[in-house]
Structures are given as C-alpha cells and as structure tokens.
Amino acid sequence: MDAVIHAQRICKAYGKKIALDNVDLTIPAGRIIGLIGPNGAGKTTLLKGILGLAQVEGSLQVLGLNPFTDRVKLLEDVSFIADTAILPSWIKVSEALDYIEGVHPKFSREKAMAFLAKTKITPDNKVKSLSKGMVTQLHLALIMAIDSKLLVLDEPTLGLDIIYRKQFYESLLNDYYDAQKTIVITTHQVEEIEGILTDLIFINDGKILLETTMDELPNRFIELQIDAAAKQAALAHNPIHVRTILGGFSMVFENADVNQLQALGKVTTPSVADLFVAKMQPTKHI
Amino acid sequence: MNTKKLLTQVKRELWENKIRFVYAPIITTLLLVALMGVGVVKLGMSFGEHGLQFNGGATIGGGASNESRMDMRAMLAKIESDGSNVYDMVVSGATFANTSLLAILFLFVLLAYAHSCLFDDRKNKDILFWRSLPVSETTNVLVKLSFLLLYAPLITLVLNLIVGFVALIGATAFFSYHGVALSSSLGSFAHSSAVLIALKIFLSSIFSFILLLPVIGFMLVSSAWAKKSPFLFSSVLPVGLVVIDAISQKWLGLNLHVIDTLTAYWAMFVKSIQVLDLGHGMHSNTILFDANLISGVLLSTAIGAAFVVGAIWLRNNRYEI
Numbered sequence: 001m002d003a004v005i006h007a008q009r010i011c012k013a014y015g016k017k018i019a020l021d022n023v024d025l026t027i028p029a030g031r032i033i034g035l036i037g038p039n040g041a042g043k044t045t046l047l048k049g050i051l052g053l054a055q056v057e058g059s060l061q062v063l064g065l066n067p068f069t070d071r072v073k074l075l076e077d078v079s080f081i082a083d084t085a086i087l088p089s090w091i092k093v094s095e096a097l098d099y100i101e102g103v104h105p106k107f108s109r110e111k112a113m114a115f116l117a118k119t120k121i122t123p124d125n126k127v128k129s130l131s132k133g134m135v136t137q138l139h140l141a142l143i144m145a146i147d148s149k150l151l152v153l154d155e156p157t158l159g160l161d162i163i164y165r166k167q168f169y170e171s172l173l174n175d176y177y178d179a180q181k182t183i184v185i186t187t188h189q190v191e192e193i194e195g196i197l198t199d200l201i202f203i204n205d206g207k208i209l210l211e212t213t214m215d216e217l218p219n220r221f222i223e224l225q226i227d228a229a230a231k232q233a234a235l236a237h238n239p240i241h242v243r244t245i246l247g248g249f250s251m252v253f254e255n256a257d258v259n260q261l262q263a264l265g266k267v268t269t270p271s272v273a274d275l276f277v278a279k280m281q282p283t284k285h286i
Numbered sequence: 287m288n289t290k291k292l293l294t295q296v297k298r299e300l301w302e303n304k305i306r307f308v309y310a311p312i313i314t315t316l317l318l319v320a321l322m323g324v325g326v327v328k329l330g331m332s333f334g335e336h337g338l339q340f341n342g343g344a345t346i347g348g349g350a351s352n353e354s355r356m357d358m359r360a361m362l363a364k365i366e367s368d369g370s371n372v373y374d375m376v377v378s379g380a381t382f383a384n385t386s387l388l389a390i391l392f393l394f395v396l397l398a399y400a401h402s403c404l405f406d407d408r409k410n411k412d413i414l415f416w417r418s419l420p421v422s423e424t425t426n427v428l429v430k431l432s433f434l435l436l437y438a439p440l441i442t443l444v445l446n447l448i449v450g451f452v453a454l455i456g457a458t459a460f461f462s463y464h465g466v467a468l469s470s471s472l473g474s475f476a477h478s479s480a481v482l483i484a485l486k487i488f489l490s491s492i493f494s495f496i497l498l499l500p501v502i503g504f505m506l507v508s509s510a511w512a513k514k515s516p517f518l519f520s521s522v523l524p525v526g527l528v529v530i531d532a533i534s535q536k537w538l539g540l541n542l543h544v545i546d547t548l549t550a551y552w553a554m555f556v557k558s559i560q561v562l563d564l565g566h567g568m569h570s571n572t573i574l575f576d577a578n579l580i581s582g583v584l585l586s587t588a589i590g591a592a593f594v595v596g597a598i599w600l601r602n603n604r605y606e607i
Contacts, residue, residue: 053417055603075420082414088302089410095301102294103421139415 002064004029004150004182005050010058012045012206019045020056021206027199029149030179034193035186036276037203043186046203047154050184051080063149076105079143080152087139089128093121100142112145115175133164140168144176151176153185157192165189169196194272202279209279218269221278222253226265234264241278252278291421295429306395307437314387315445319452322380326456372461373454377480380453381446385487388445392438400505401516403430404597413605423601427506431594434502439491446484454480490562497555500586503593510600524548554582 005027012020019042027033037043049056052071060067065074087096093116100107116123119137127135136156143151157165173196177183185193200217202210212220226234227248235242237260239251252270253261261267270278300307404427407413416426462468495502508520531544557579 051418053605072420072422075418080418082411082418086411086414088407088412088415090302092301095297099294099298100419102297103291103419105420 002029003027003061004063005184006059006061007049008059010046010049010056010060012042012049012054012056018206020049023058023203023206023208025201025208025211027182027184029182031198032177032183032196033185033199033201034190034197034272035184035201035203036190036272037186038280041204042206043203044154045206047080047152047184047186051078051152077149078152079146079148079150080154081139081143081156082154087127087135089126091127092123093125093127093138094123096127096138096142097123100146104146106147107142108145108147112141115141115144115171133160136160136164136168140171144171149181151181151183153183153187155187156185157187157189165192169193172196190273190276191271197272200272202276204280210275217275220255221270221275222256222258222261223268223270223274224251224253224261224265225249225268226251230264234261237261240282243277250274291425292429295421295425296433299429299433303399306399307433307441310391310395311388311441311445314391315384315449318380318384318387319449322383322449322453322456326460329460371479373457373480374483376457377450377453378483380449381483381487384446384449385442388438388442392442396434396438397505397517399430400434400502401509401520403433404506404509404601405512405516408605417605424598427510427594427598427601431502431506434506435495435499436492439488439495442491443484443488446487450480450484490559493562494559497558497583497586499590500551500593501590503590503597506597507593507600510597511604550582551586554579554586558583 003026005025007023007025010020010023010025011018021042023042023046025046035043035046045054045056048054049060050062050067052062052067052074055068062074063077067074091099097109097112100112101109116138119134119141121130121134121138121141127138130138140156157168160168169192172183185197187193197214199213200210201208224234224239225245225248231249234249234251237253237256239253239256241252243250248265252275258267407416458468504524505516505520508516508523512519527542527544528548531542534540534542535545561579
C-alpha cells in the first residue's frame, strides 16, 4: 500500500530556532499514529507542513501531492482539527453545515446530522452559545462527515473534561475509523490514546527519536522493576532510563535480552508515557 | 472557478456581516421611505392650505380643495412645458437622497470591512478552520474584493429601484388625489428617464470603486499583514511617507515623489468622475477620456491589482499573527 505521508529530510527554521531538523517519516495508510513530543518539539510545525499551512524544505508528499502547492486539492482528502477552539463564534450550526456542504465535495450532511443527533446541539445554535465540549463535538461531527483519507488531530481534546474526551475517542473509533483511513493524533494526554494507537512517533528538538508500531513495542522495549540490591547488575545491561520507585528502581531497556532481565526483577512492557520520558530523558542514572 | 464554491463564499460573507451588509442598508432606506411619506403628507397638507410658491414667487394653490386640484394640474403642466419631467424630478430627488444616505453608511461599513476581513480570522484563529477546507486564499480574497467593489453599488441599485418605485407610486397617488388624471400621470411617466437614474448611479459607482482599487487593495494588504491594528497600519504608513517626503523636500531638496504620486492619483480620480458627469448623469451620455486619463486609470488599476496579489500572497505565506 502506498504511503499516505512520505517525508525526507524535512527542515524548517524560524529565524535561528530550528523547528524540524532533517525529519524522515513514512506513514502507511490505515494506521492510527500518535505523534508525541514535549512543548516546542516540532509536532505542530510538522503537522503544518503536512497540511500545507507552512512551507518546509526537503521532500514532502501527502497522498502523492505537495501539500503547500496543492493544498486545495489535498484538503479534499485531508481533514484536521487544530489544537484550539477554532470554529468561528458568529456562525450558526446550520450555516456551518451549509458552508462545508457548499465547498467540500466529500461532505455528507446526513452523516453530520446523524452525529449531531447524539448531542444536545441544534441547527439554530450559534457557536458562541455552545460550551467548549459542545464546540468540539460539533467540530468532530463536521469532520467525521467528510470522507477523507487522512485525519490530523492536533491536541483535539485540550481543555475538555474527561467525559467529553472519552466520547471523542469512542466516536472516532466507532463512527469514523476504517482500514482505509489514517489518523494522526498529537496530544499530551498520552495515556488516553495509548489503547487506540497502531503506531507511535516521538519527536523532540525537531528530530524523530522513535518510530515504531505498537505491536513491535513490547519486543523492542522492556521495563524492569528491581530492588536496590539488583541495581548494579541491571545497570550492566545499559538501560536507557532509570528512575526511583518505592523500594527500588525502574529501568527501561531497548533491544535487551528479556531472559537475562527476568532473572533480576519484574519485566513488563513500558507504558507509552514511561517510554516517552525514557526517550526524552535518556540515561538518567542515579 | 467552481460556481457553487463561489456562491457559498458569498453566503459566508453575508452571514458573517449581516448587520453591515444586510440590516444597516435596509434600515437606512426604510428610514428614508418613512421620511418621504411624512414629507408627502406635510406637502399635501401645506399645498391644500397655503398653496406652493412657484416660478419666482407666485403662489399657486391653497384655499378650497377644488381650487387646489386645478392648480396642481396647472403646476404640473407648467413644469412639463419648461422641458422638465415631473417624475424625473421626484424619482431623482428620492434616489439621490437614498444614494447619499447609503454612501455615508457604506463609507464606514466598507472601511471597517476592508480592514477587518483578512485580519479578524487571524486574530481569532478562525483561519485554521477556514484553511482546513478546500477553498483557496485566491478565491477567499477575490470574493472579499468583489464585496468591496460591487456590493455597495449593487445593494444601492436595488434599494434605489425600490425607493424610486415607492416615489413613483407615491407621486402618482399624490397627483391623483389633487385631481391629475391617471392617464396624464402615466403619459408623463412614459416620457421620463426615471428608470435610468438608478442604473446610471450604479454604473458611475462601479467605475468609482474601480478607480479606488489602489486604496482598497492597500487596505486589504494592511488587513492581511497587520498584527494588531490594520487601520493604524493603513493610515500611519501613508501619512508617515507624506511627512518624510515633505521633510525631505524642504530640508534635503530631495523629492521622493510620494506627495506627487498621491496628488496625481487624486487628480485622476476627480477628473474621471467629472468626465462621467456624476450628478448630471441623467442627461449626459458623453464620455471624454483622453490618453493621459486612460493611462492613469490603467496604471492605478494595475497598482490596485498588485496590492490584491500581495494580500493573497500574505494569506498563503504569513497567515498567523
């Protein structure tokens, strides 16, 4: 299957600040990718490049198109929700439906109305009268009614309470996602999306630190919890990260021999959050 | 360009600017029609009681109602014999009054719109929603430009036709009440050029807006460029350049041609409007453009178009505040 996103040596600088530093990335179709990174890592810049919102250096193809020069054509197959509440406050729900129906060839009004029927939002509502959670519900309903091949979500649940956040991801999986669609999500709430991801990308200081599938992750990374007595023996296996826990240490290893580590303590697969910390703060020995 | 997309963009502008573009002009015209109604009633009462001064001081009419009716017919016949058409006078008066009111309204409306149309969505971050949809910035900017160039003349034409029609009906009813036969009124109407008045104003205003393209284009650039106040940017920059040019000429003997350019542009604008004979447009069909004027108009249009291209470039490359 052709790659949905194919990036080679992507660079972007804002003055002296390097936002993307020779990024290589290939995202196949039908995947749900978590793009995780700290603030200022380059996530949003990378997404802007993918969406044609910013020009980047290097070779970047999205669905076979140059996202900056072919932006309008690309957006017939790509949808996105940015990280802030961006629906115009003056617009009515019915006007938003009319507008998207008028400009987007792949928008289905019936689908959008079906999604909205599950909420308390009515066509006469103005966006400024809706709560933040309802605005997100509306935006998601509009986006999910577009039959796009790539959906980009940049911190889509920022500022929402837990109920709305859970509903958001449930709707995404149950009502929208299929094997033909690709979803790229950036979020700081890593634990929430861990269960739905198929692929994981870590980015920091404009560089890709990790690119793996969730299936591959347990084979590649091991978390070992040990007593203090086993510390030196465990350190001999070159963990990428060490932290103190109650009564001992937790260490993360990459491409280590699980059989040898099992003899030292409890072996598990690190959570995405723990792996993220391990890759962002490597070899932090105590 | 996709017609459905264009129409949807036009709808978007109307939804977003309902008060500016829809309610304000309609309310303005309704107020004028109401004032016209009050004026006609007062005129009728005054004519019935005191008559009207006419033709250098002589008073016609007044007193008993039969006499006032006969004098109304006499007054209309007198007007017609002088070569004027009473319906032209009535409709042109109402139309020009409506045009003047709407011109004042649209001066403020369009100034505010030109400065905000490419700025507000950047400030509110709505732009991320609009840019998530397959609509090019070229389409977006050109639709906004067309609103600036065409909307005011179009809505003024429609409202002038309505006002003219109301004035026609009102005048015919007024004359009928005062004894003028309907056939006589219709005959007078048939010889009038009342229906052309609104159209001539429309064409003149279209041309005026085209002449204003450099100003409009510059305001669009300000709107697309500014980080804080587009109006401040678009007013301070030219004033600043004029001041620098004046100082440069006075103290350094160096002419930066800013003042000369603005003066020449204004002179070209005024002369072009005079050539179109706005204000006397009812009877003048002569257009006297010489080569200098034509080249001035073409140059100003080219400069305006360059500003619009600049605004589109800014929207594609520098859309964040």
